[in-house]
Amino acid sequence: MIFKRNALLAVLATGTLALTACGGSDEPAAEGGLNLVSEGNLTVCSDIPFPPFEFEENGEYTGFDIDLMREIATGMDLELVVQDVGFDGLQSGATIAAGQCDIGASAMTITEERQANLAFSDPYYDSLQSLLVPADSDVTGIDDLAGKSVGVQQGTTGETYTRENVPADTEVVAFPSDAEMYAAVQAGNVDALLQDLPVNLGHTEDGAFTIAEKYETDEKYGFAMAKEGSEELVAAVNEQLTAIRDSGKYQEIYDTYFTE
Structure with missing residues (x-):
């Protein structure tokens, strides 16, 4: 979508x-x-x-x-x-x-x-999770986050999915909201964001970021x-x-x- x-x-x-x-x-x-x-x-x-x-x-x-x-x-x-x-x-x-x-x-x-x-x-509403990365990133999926950092929104199912599925040496950084997460990945303070697909899609509009991977989690709002x-x-x-x-x-x- x-x-x-x-x-x-x-x-x-x-x-x-x-x-x-x-x-x-x-x-x-x-x-x-x-x-x-x-x-x-x-x-x-x-x-x-x-x-x-x-x-x-x-x-x-x-x-x-x-x-x-x-x-x-x-x-x-x-x-x-x-x-x-x-x-x-x-x-x-x-x-x-x-x-x-x-x-x-x-x-x-x-x-x-x-x-x-x-x-x-x-x-x-039925939702997917997704991984957002800079357009020039070498991260193509969640397994590539080994030794890297990923931003999530605290208290969300995206945070839960991330902590359960990233490599053991991935740094998971929790933020209060998407606004702080997006600012962090723009500044290079985290390597990727993992959250709801529609929200991450909005961050791809200027071409600086891309969706590396999508995850079907059977989530319903x-x-x-x-x-x-x-x-x-x-x-x-x-x-x-x-x-x-x-x-x-x-x-x-x-x-x-x-x-x-």
Whole structure:
């Protein structure tokens, strides 16, 4: 698949940005047992930037995950509020358990370990891992990383895959986000990056970097919610995901960021 967005954004300021879902009636629908952290709002936490899934453009948060969440909020007659948070706390369940948000939407793979602390929606995206290297690198695959260094994002399945599969003498360097990882490989501080394919593809646009290898890991992304007390919210999100797929809106959003 080909990442269709232009050059990736640099390190962005963190903060909270409210996005208002269009459409719907003037009054929000009855929220019942959704147990939302803010009445009338669907509060979503995401680790930004991580294009093409979440990033900031023209002062607004956007991306594949964010666009899907906007449609879900609209279907639930709620306003969408997006908060930029660290991925480690989000994938561990700590951020949601602290009541900071209703949903985690951050290219998060559904794993057994995460399911111990989080409830997940139905899968909404299948992903591959990949190895990004400079165009003139002699690294053609993961086995060539012997004696070299590779950057990963901490707390991700990419980090897990890397540590389980690189040669024993490979230095694995964990970074908080893709922005720091990419800056490190640009500066020559690491020899390669191993992470989700769509994100690495975005780094190949200027020709300075290339994808050396892809890895099928059977990863599926899901939207994360509280482990306890989120049953109605999970059901509502799944209902909206089905409606978005049936209406063709999912494919429209998908085609905005990817082609196959």
